Amino acid sequence: MDEKEKNTGIKLEYEIIKDDFSRAGEASSNIKRVLRQLGIDSSVIRKTAIATYEAEINVVIHSEGGKMVVNIEPDKIEITAKDNGPGIKDIDQAMQKGFSTASQKVRELGFGAGMGLPNMKRSCDEFYIESEFGKGTTVKMIFKL
Amino acid sequence: MKEYWHSVDLEKEKCNGCTICLRRCPTEAIRIRDGKAKIIKERCIDCGECIRVCPYHAKKAFADDLSSIEKYKFKIALVSLPLYGQFKLNKDINRVFNCFYELGFDMVYDVAFAADIATSLQSDILKNNSTKPLIATLCPAIIRLIQIRFPSLIDHIINIESPMEIAARLAKEKASKEYCLNINDIGAFYMTQCPAKITSIKKPLGIKKSYVDGAIPIKSIYTKLIKIYDEVKKDDKIQQASGDGIGWARVGGQSFSLDMDKYLAVDGIENVINVLEEIELGKLNNIDFFEGYACVTGCVGGPLNVENPFVAKNRIRQLSQKYGKRSLEKEDVNKLIKDVDIEWTEEIEPLSILKLDQNIEKAIEKMELIEKIDKQLPGIDCGCCGAPNCHAMAEDVVKGTACLEDCIVMLRKKADK
Ligand SMILES: Nc1ncnc2c1ncn2[C@@H]1O[C@H](COP(=O)(O)OP(=O)(O)OP(=O)(O)O)[C@@H](O)[C@H]1O
Ligand code: SF4
Ligand SMILES: [Mg+2]
Numbered sequence: 377m378d379e380k381e382k383n384t385g386i387k388l389e390y391e392i393i394k395d396d397f398s399r400a401g402e403a404s405s406n407i408k409r410v411l412r413q414l415g416i417d418s419s420v421i422r423k424t425a426i427a428t429y430e431a432e433i434n435v436v437i438h439s440e441g442g443k444m445v446v447n448i449e450p451d452k453i454e455i456t457a458k459d460n461g462p463g464i465k466d467i468d469q470a471m472q473k474g475f476s477t478a479s480q481k482v483r484e485l486g487f488g489a490g491m492g493l494p495n496m497k498r499s500c501d502e503f504y505i506e507s508e509f510g511k512g513t514t515v516k517m518i519f520k521l
Numbered sequence: 522m523k524e525y526w527h528s529v530d531l532e533k534e535k536c537n538g539c540t541i542c543l544r545r546c547p548t549e550a551i552r553i554r555d556g557k558a559k560i561i562k563e564r565c566i567d568c569g570e571c572i573r574v575c576p577y578h579a580k581k582a583f584a585d586d587l588s589s590i591e592k593y594k595f596k597i598a599l600v601s602l603p604l605y606g607q608f609k610l611n612k613d614i615n616r617v618f619n620c621f622y623e624l625g626f627d628m629v630y631d632v633a634f635a636a637d638i639a640t641s642l643q644s645d646i647l648k649n650n651s652t653k654p655l656i657a658t659l660c661p662a663i664i665r666l667i668q669i670r671f672p673s674l675i676d677h678i679i680n681i682e683s684p685m686e687i688a689a690r691l692a693k694e695k696a697s698k699e700y701c702l703n704i705n706d707i708g709a710f711y712m713t714q715c716p717a718k719i720t721s722i723k724k725p726l727g728i729k730k731s732y733v734d735g736a737i738p739i740k741s742i743y744t745k746l747i748k749i750y751d752e753v754k755k756d757d758k759i760q761q762a763s764g765d766g767i768g769w770a771r772v773g774g775q776s777f778s779l780d781m782d783k784y785l786a787v788d789g790i791e792n793v794i795n796v797l798e799e800i801e802l803g804k805l806n807n808i809d810f811f812e813g814y815a816c817v818t819g820c821v822g823g824p825l826n827v828e829n830p831f832v833a834k835n836r837i838r839q840l841s842q843k844y845g846k847r848s849l850e851k852e853d854v855n856k857l858i859k860d861v862d863i864e865w866t867e868e869i870e871p872l873s874i875l876k877l878d879q880n881i882e883k884a885i886e887k888m889e890l891i892e893k894i895d896k897q898l899p900g901i902d903c904g905c906c907g908a909p910n911c912h913a914m915a916e917d918v919v920k921g922t923a924c925l926e927d928c929i930v931m932l933r934k935k936a937d938k
Contacts, residue, residue, distance in 0.1 A: 386885050388892075401802075410888060414884045415878070450881045521881070
């Protein structure tokens, strides 16, 4: 976990490793603990936890790995999940409920319903997704406080 | 915020300041100060883990002893569910229950029977439910854990009384009717398996005041019962629970009695925490019912019991089989509870005791400082500073309840300079 000095808020960083299911969920549960200590409303904590968990899992499953950066300011939480590829071919399609390219193996683990991205979008107040095929994907979510 | 009372306590003379309880406390509620353990009371959920692990038996529960029943004209013993598992199966449990007369009680009431009633009530609630999963309320330590760490799950908690409370109300009602007694002259005492139950009597959740007047640890009466057993003369029919009701003493018993298909039954506080994390993430929305217990094996594994939890759990299973299934007719249940309240009247409130500051900007500042200090600390979680791990130590330093030099590694670094 990394944190840099900044006057307005606190920054937390988490490395996310490809295919590492044993650690998947660690970042989101850590973020939850921090938010609780900051006294954030429990419904916001829950939404944030769900969204970060989905973002984290997507990086674990679908990408080459990446990192999650959390910025908490008095009026908002900003979460960015950035990975190192392979990127998404058709973002509109990926955003559709039920669309998934998850392998059979991953589905057996209980993922791959194609609900992650739609849930993330629904949970936060602002949602941005950028992807360059062959390069990587960045998902940014903002939760207002 | 109301001052919080909890029942786990420390016998200072016995504590030698080792760090065993410190590391095992699931809510990081213990610190070692001046060579003795100290419980941060707002954080304690009374799970009893420290009582269980303390090699010096320095942790105990505030409880009542037998003499305290003398305060009441009419004395009721509420024989708890785990009691069923404390005696070899060649002992007749109804005879054990009759021993309580010899201890000075005027009435003995089978709490497992109240579990039969609770089964019927819960099954109605589960039928008309859309919140998934519903969380069972048998273990008060888990409710407190939810208040502190999982406040967003408060709405999932089933809001009916525990078998202990239902039993107290029914027994008192029966006593006052049959013997024309004023309710204030009746004392109902619960034979408790754990500190969490004691707390739920003294500081109830969901209701204004408990109908139970005191709690006597099973441990403290067990040998007396064994001694009386052979001589007891009375032979009232006290045991009236079905196998289903008795089964509530062990993990999974509620789900079994409710004929649940999609349920999770989890024991051990760390396991419960992990599952609640998943529920909070919405990953277990396909489950209808969750029963969670602070104690491994369920209440039969409570720290104030006598028998080995696994042996006792096995007995409960056998007794459940022996007494068999019996679903109470709805009409009978309604008749039984028509004069007593069984639903909660008070809201379960979230407890924000983990909050660093009321003001979010200040809280963020403190958080930054904590992370900064955490990075300076050695990260070996040795516990020598009196905090359970380096991160908790960093928090204590920022809160002003510890200083950096309490860490021996930091102190040495400073001395080397
Ligand atoms: N970080 C990413 N890198 C590459 N592809 C991605 C990434 N995130 C999502 N995708 C693609 O978008 C699809 C939809 O993602 P979404 O999270 O909605 O569903 P899922 O991960 O397949 O299933 P679920 O999230 O329900 O377990 C994925 O199947 C994958 O093809
Ligand atoms: S599981 Fe049962 S015995 Fe253990 S703390 Fe909870 S209520 Fe008490
Ligand atoms: Mg996904």
